[in-house]
Amino acid sequence: MTSEIQARPEAISTRRGLPPSVRAALAGYGFVAPAIVLVAVFLVVPIAFVLYISVHKWGILGEPRYVGLDNYAYLLGDDRFWDAVRNTIYYAVLAVPSQIALGLLLAVLVNKKIRGQSFFRITFFVPLAISFVAAGILFQWILTVTPLTGFVPTGLGSLGVPFPAWQTTDGAWAMVMIVIMNTWKSAGYCMVIYLAGLQGIHKEYLEAANIDGVRSDWQMFRHITWPLLAPTTFLLIVTTTIFTVRGFEPIFVMTGGGPSGATTTLVYYLYEKFPSLMGISSAAATFLLVGILLLTLAQFVANRNRQAYY
Numbered sequence: 001m002t003s004e005i006q007a008r009p010e011a012i013s014t015r016r017g018l019p020p021s022v023r024a025a026l027a028g029y030g031f032v033a034p035a036i037v038l039v040a041v042f043l044v045v046p047i048a049f050v051l052y053i054s055v056h057k058w059g060i061l062g063e064p065r066y067v068g069l070d071n072y073a074y075l076l077g078d079d080r081f082w083d084a085v086r087n088t089i090y091y092a093v094l095a096v097p098s099q100i101a102l103g104l105l106l107a108v109l110v111n112k113k114i115r116g117q118s119f120f121r122i123t124f125f126v127p128l129a130i131s132f133v134a135a136g137i138l139f140q141w142i143l144t145v146t147p148l149t150g151f152v153p154t155g156l157g158s159l160g161v162p163f164p165a166w167q168t169t170d171g172a173w174a175m176v177m178i179v180i181m182n183t184w185k186s187a188g189y190c191m192v193i194y195l196a197g198l199q200g201i202h203k204e205y206l207e208a209a210n211i212d213g214v215r216s217d218w219q220m221f222r223h224i225t226w227p228l229l230a231p232t233t234f235l236l237i238v239t240t241t242i243f244t245v246r247g248f249e250p251i252f253v254m255t256g257g258g259p260s261g262a263t264t265t266l267v268y269y270l271y272e273k274f275p276s277l278m279g280i281s282s283a284a285a286t287f288l289l290v291g292i293l294l295l296t297l298a299q300f301v302a303n304r305n306r307q308a309y310y
Contacts, residue, residue: 084284
């Protein structure tokens with residue numbers, strides 16, 4: 001009996017231990033456990049806490065008091081909240097297409113074999129490495145007339161071209177200035193993503209198009225390159241929309257939500273309500289979260305329908 005057990009030690013160890021499939025599953029869970037913990041601590045728990053606060057009346061001091069959906073009812077009747085919603089949509093409609101369009105243009109340019117290609121790629125990417133606070137201060141210096149700054153208004157004034165008072169009275173132009181800064185700052189991200197997409201297009205497609213009679217660069221881009229970049233464009237639409245609607249630093253630095261609330265977005269609105277009205281601020285954050293989720297879902301559905309059509 002002893003000799004039989006000694007002759008088959010692997011069979012005994014397998015019988016006494018866990019099955020291989022269970023051991024493999026436990027190993028997999030062990031590998032993903034750190035990521036799960038990070039997501040839970042920095043995403044799930046904060047979202048749950050925001051939902052909890054949104055149904056309570058709570059300042060920075062004192063104990064929270066349950067008020068049900070009163071905070072949401074307050075938002076629905078607050079004109080300033082709806083102004084913030086409209087400003088957020090307006091901001092995204094201006095900023096997202098401009099970032100993507102400029103990023104695509106830069107990617108097409110730096111994808112060509114030209115002298116100094118690496119220099120131009122680094123130059124166009126550098127703004128992405130600058131913080132939004134620094135970029136906002138920089139553009140404020142450039143676009144605001146002071147004794148030492150305001151190069152753009154001063155230059156246009158010398159040519160007889162009036163420059164809008166975007167920080168004091170002209171709210172429409174204030175949002176445009178923020179969009180210009182945001183586009184300059186974020187186009188490098190779109191450029192890098194598009195550049196990866198361009199380099200992933202097989203040369204066989206381009207060669208086949210040449211054989212079929214496509215000669216001009218515009219025809220090649222319109223009929224071959226642009227359709228093949230559709231997945232990349234979809235990715236950028238989703239990510240840049242999320243980055244834009246939750247942007248806070250450009251507005252805080254350049255306009256402070258003004259003039260007259262013309263640049264107060266949802267993120268800036270909930271910042272104004274915090275910390276004295278944390279429940280209302282959390283309810284606004286919940287609206288923003290739901291809006292981003294619905295917008296992302298709509299973009300996924302539209303992209304799936306487009307793929308099914310083709």
